[in-house]
Amino acid sequence: MTPVDITLTEVAASLALVAIAAAVSLWRRAELEGDLAVAVLRSFLQLTAVGYVIQAIFDSDSLWLVALLLAGMVAVGTFTARGRARRVPGALRPIAFALSAAAGVTLALVLALDVFPAEPRYLVPVGGMVIGNAMTAAAVALNRLGDEVSAQARPLEATLALGATSHQAARPLVTGSLRSGLIPLIDQTKTTGVVAFPGTLVGALVAGAEPIDAVRLQLILLWLLLGSVALAGLIATSLGYRGFFTGAHQLREMRPAEE
């Protein structure tokens, strides 16, 4: 694979397409120009900063710094997902555990099976990708769980009244929420290469990789993602539902914006 050499001028030229989007927004009075400008500015600043951080980590070749960076990503991902799961009481801990386990197990497996070498160049992007997708899955699943428990409070309590444990009563809702969290990635995996070209494949091809090599790399990442995101969703929902119940298998009173 040939190294990619892209100048700032080339990057700036791609803004022409954003200008078209802004023009469409102005023409249709969609009032998205401000959001577009913020999105462009934030993506530039955040990615540039991350680029320098990653460069420094690659240069240091320190696995400790990789662990520190990934821990930071888990922390930010946890708080972001918690913001989407506000109706789930005590959601912070299940989400943190789900994201940490997804990243930890995936990277451990990648190293144990010798999929990638133990170098920052591989661990940082794979870890980041896993954490990002796990965050989305956990947030979607827990958000759905909060809505379901709120909407189904009456049947839930009727089931508890028959002597069901909170686990038995919540099981259908937990299963449904887990499916909600995983289905987008499963559908994306099913249609990959047919409906959309995944980012890694596009990046590798643009960077000059042979198509078959690019496809193999993409397959590794897709399958790693499927497993890790399923794990994150499972942990987040399996632990997250407990926040709705007391130790005596009572459904806690729901408040509209419960923390």
Added chain:
Amino acid sequence: MTAGVFALEGVCASRGGRSVLRDLDLEIGEGATALVGPSGAGKSTLLRLLNRLADPDRGTVRFAGRDVCDLDPLELRRRACLVPQLPALLPGTVADNVRYGPELCGNEADVPHSLELAGLGRSYAEREAGRLSVGEQQRVMLARALALEPEVLLLDEPTSALDSRTEAGVEATLMRLVHEHGVSVVVVTHDSGQARRLARRTIDLRPEAAG
């Protein structure tokens, strides 16, 4: 009913952040007891305290002489089973619903017997629960509670969604359960006439009626 007696001592409870029961002392004996009072008087809250679907902010609830907090809540809910005000059935057939409670503790339900006790024929067993009328669903709720063979039934306005003919049928069923099968019943009702028809004792939860 063998020992299904509740006693409340100094019970305070709130619902939705609002205090609904204050320093309540009362005893509920065997047979049928009606809880009456206006909306918001805490009738449904009291029912939920009796089988620990909720806990009081203060005070003690005793069942058969023991603090309910010292009992296994799941066991307590099978012995003193609550039937909520509105039907909330599980997806599936009537029989699926009736079997659910006993299966949770590894027992097999006598579905035809439970249906007949609740005033439904055994022909209902294989019907889709969600396709029944509200009155029929209410009886399925009763049947699935009875399948647990409880000592006490806690009924939250069991006839509020029913027409007068169906209401009379449910009342007759409850009377039969109390008098022929020895099940104790605590029934929440808005209707003082129903309280008189069903219950040996009526407890008025209006604040001014306390004491």
